[in-house]
Amino acid sequence: MRLLHTMIRVGHLDRSIGFYTEVLGMRLLRRKDYPEGRFTLAFVGYGDESENAVIELTHNWDTAEYELGSGFGHLAIEVEDAYQACDAIREKGGQVVREAGPMKHGTTVIAFVKDPDGYMIELIQR
Incomplete structure (x- = not known):
């Protein structure tokens, strides 16, 4: 068993991809639109998903902002x-x-x- 990814919801996908790739130096590993569900998934990380845990950025097309809550740390x-x-x-x-x-x-x-x-x-x- 191994940890595959952590999913976070983002309001502006391209802005988030830019932050994780340009500011933190990760790579965009894959991105896929799901038009029927009105969402896009993008995976970013420092290495290939077959060997590294990555971050899944989930963009729900009709949601521009989320409340982060108090349960998630960092x-x-x-x-x-x-x-x-x-x-x-x-x-x-x-x-x-x-x-x-x-x-x-x-x-x-x-x-x-x-x-x-x-x-x-x-x-x-x-």
């Missing part, structure tokens, strides 16, 4: 240098909401960025 991405990653994300228009630095009560260097729909992404320095 996605986490390992980075070589969290300080440098924050600078690069900011330069590409991404929103850093917690600058890189040691986590509270620990020594692991982390940072948080927010995607265009408000989902939090933790950067964890290797």
Whole structure:
């Protein structure tokens, strides 16, 4: 068994694909429209789905915005240098909401960025 993907609903698919590919450096792995259901699925990730967990971006054509709720926490991405990653994300228009630095009560260097729909992404320095 292995984790295949995490699905998040997005209000503007192209904007979200742009964030995950251009700002976070993932690849668009596949995208498919389902006209009868009025939705599109796009899968993004750092490697092929056969070997890596990915993110499924679900765009329901008639919904432009979602309430995120209080149950979901964040996605986490390992980075070589969290300080440098924050600078690069900011330069590409991404929103850093917690600058890189040691986590509270620990020594692991982390940072948080927010995607265009408000989902939090933790950067964890290797």
